[in-house]
Amino acid sequence: MISNTVALEGHLHVLTDSIYHEKVDQSTKDNINILATAAKNKNNKAYKKLVTLYHKKDIQSYIKKKYYGTKIEVNKPLSYFDN
Helix, strand or coil: CCCHHHHHHCCCCHHHHCCCCCCCCHHHHHHCCCCCCCHHHCCCHHHHHHHHHHCCHHHHHHHHHHCCCCCCCCCCCHHHHCC
16 A cells, blocks of 8 residues: 555556545545644734635646646545544
8 A cells, every 4th residue: 555645756646557546535534634723823824825725726727637636625624534
């Protein structure tokens, strides 16, 4: 088993070269990257701009193209990640 990043560095495409790959659901939520900061920084303009930019359609299109559709946006509330 290898991560998506390792596969891409090895010129493998996770969605087409793998025997099996996981779907995004409750069982894989521990593998989702989260943009987070300390509470004292919640109004930091640079961080808010980063989040806004990340969710823009053209940025998501770039990420999809750059990573061959293997990196996907997961827009869930923090409660989704509670155990």
